[in-house]
Amino acid sequence: MSRHPELLIPASSLEVLKTAVVFGADAVYIGGEAFGLRAKAKNFSMEDMKEGIEFAHAHDVKVYVTANILAHNDDLEGVREYFEELKEIKPDALIIADPGVFEIAKEVCPEIERHVSTQANNTNYATYNFWYKQGASRVVSARELSMKELKELRANIPEDLEIETFVHGAMCISYSGRCLLSNYFTGRDANQGACTHPCRWKYAVVEETRPGEYMPVYENERGTYIFNSKDLCMIEYIPELIDAGIDSLKIEGRMKTALYVATVARTYRKALDDYQKDPEIYRKNMPWYLDQISNCTYRQFTTGFFFGKPDENSQIYDSNTYVKEYTYLGIIGEEKDGLYRIEQRNKFSVGETIEIMKPDGRNIEVTVGKIVNEAGEEQESAPHPKQVLYIDLAGQADKYDIIRRKE
Numbered sequence: 506m507s508r509h510p511e512l513l514i515p516a517s518s519l520e521v522l523k524t525a526v527v528f529g530a531d532a533v534y535i536g537g538e539a540f541g542l543r544a545k546a547k548n549f550s551m552e553d554m555k556e557g558i559e560f561a562h563a564h565d566v567k568v569y570v571t572a573n574i575l576a577h578n579d580d581l582e583g584v585r586e587y588f589e590e591l592k593e594i595k596p597d598a599l600i601i602a603d604p605g606v607f608e609i610a611k612e613v614c615p616e617i618e619r620h621v622s623t624q625a626n627n628t629n630y631a632t633y634n635f636w637y638k639q640g641a642s643r644v645v646s647a648r649e650l651s652m653k654e655l656k657e658l659r660a661n662i663p664e665d666l667e668i669e670t671f672v673h674g675a676m677c678i679s680y681s682g683r684c685l686l687s688n689y690f691t692g693r694d695a696n697q698g699a700c701t702h703p704c705r706w707k708y709a710v711v712e713e714t715r716p717g718e719y720m721p722v723y724e725n726e727r728g729t730y731i732f733n734s735k736d737l738c739m740i741e742y743i744p745e746l747i748d749a750g751i752d753s754l755k756i757e758g759r760m761k762t763a764l765y766v767a768t769v770a771r772t773y774r775k776a777l778d779d780y781q782k783d784p785e786i787y788r789k790n791m792p793w794y795l796d797q798i799s800n801c802t803y804r805q806f807t808t809g810f811f812f813g814k815p816d817e818n819s820q821i822y823d824s825n826t827y828v829k830e831y832t833y834l835g836i837i838g839e840e841k842d843g844l845y846r847i848e849q850r851n852k853f854s855v856g857e858t859i860e861i862m863k864p865d866g867r868n869i870e871v872t873v874g875k876i877v878n879e880a881g882e883e884q885e886s887a888p889h890p891k892q893v894l895y896i897d898l899a900g901q902a903d904k905y906d907i908i909r910r911k912e
Contacts, residue, residue: 515759519553524763527905529774532567555594567597573622576603588613618642630661643667659750667752672739674757738806764833768801800830837906844895854886862907
């Protein structure tokens with residue numbers, strides 16, 4: 506069976522969902538205001554979720570809703586009510602980790618597909634076959650699997666059971682993301698959606714009888730880190746992912762900006778399309794993909810576990826700081842009298858050269874000609890985040906384009 510993998514993009518808000526759709530997603534995954542594992546993300550109200558699903562479906566894009574908490578008794582009735590609401594707005598699938606939640610979904614909304622989250626630790630084909638018998642149409646692989654294991658898995662499960670695999674983004678250092686550090690240190694449970702990311706903190710060892718004397722666990726000139734990981738990036742290995750039988754290439758980042766989502770979606774979209782058109786085009790365009798994928802905020806890159814277990818060189822990064830090539834300024838809205846509406850995200854000024862990022866791969870430099878506020882008053886700069894403005898971009902922009910500034 507020839508497989509053309511889906512490009513699955515995260516969205517933290519309705520605005521970002523629309524960006525993901527326009528910039529090349531085949532499917533988008535989102536969280537509601539409850540029962541997903543990103544409590545600090547903006548997440549979707551039921552009204553926004555309904556609008557987002559309608560927008561995506563109008564563009565032939567699917568929407569999957571996360572409901573992947575590890576539920577306690579007190580959660581179960583709320584889960585049932587939540588699924589009753591979701592039944593009315595018709596997402597394409599629910600992403601679930603907990604067997605009890607899975608059973609409730611099967612009972613309340615059997616017409617909505619059920620995908621099994623990576624949080625369920627799906628590391629072998631027997632597990633995949635178990636979930637298939639329960640009614641799952643897709644299982645998300647654990648990030649600890651190699652390419653060899655994924656190929657073996659594909660060969661030992663039904664053809665119509667789909668494999669979804671993370672191919673880009675932050676890598677949780679704990680097994681399949683099931684981490685207890687946040688709960689232990691801060692009382693905020695990662696498995697209930699409230700992770701504080703203590704794996705990104707700096708650590709040292711203190712011996713009990715010598716308080717205040719800090720002994721580094723691992724140290725270089727940039728600091729001490731023991732739980733961290735580089736970011737996953739598989740843009741150079743699209744052929745291997747397809748050959749392994751992966752059905753959905755999943756991008757991590759349900760707390761990321763529209764700029765991040767647009768950059769990653771556009772780059773992977775072009776890489777997939779180029780490869781399916783002609784593998785030689787894909788190889789020829791690799792420098793462009795690598796250049797573009799580095800334009801959004803990221804840590805250093807790794808291929809994770811795909812080609813064997815990573816050591817400290819392939820997983821531990823040199824610096825705890827993000828690499829930042831561009832600053833996100835806003836998304837283009839409606840055009841009126843030659844001016845484009847934006848909800849500004851970072852400061853820029855009249856006369857400044859910025860860049861318009863388009864879904865088709867073009868990046869167009871323009872000079873900001875005019876900035877007008879909602880009262881019709883001109884201003885020299887846009888200093889206030891989320892201020893609604895109308896800007897002159899010399900007629901170069903279209904709705905849903907991203908504007909950014911190179912650092």
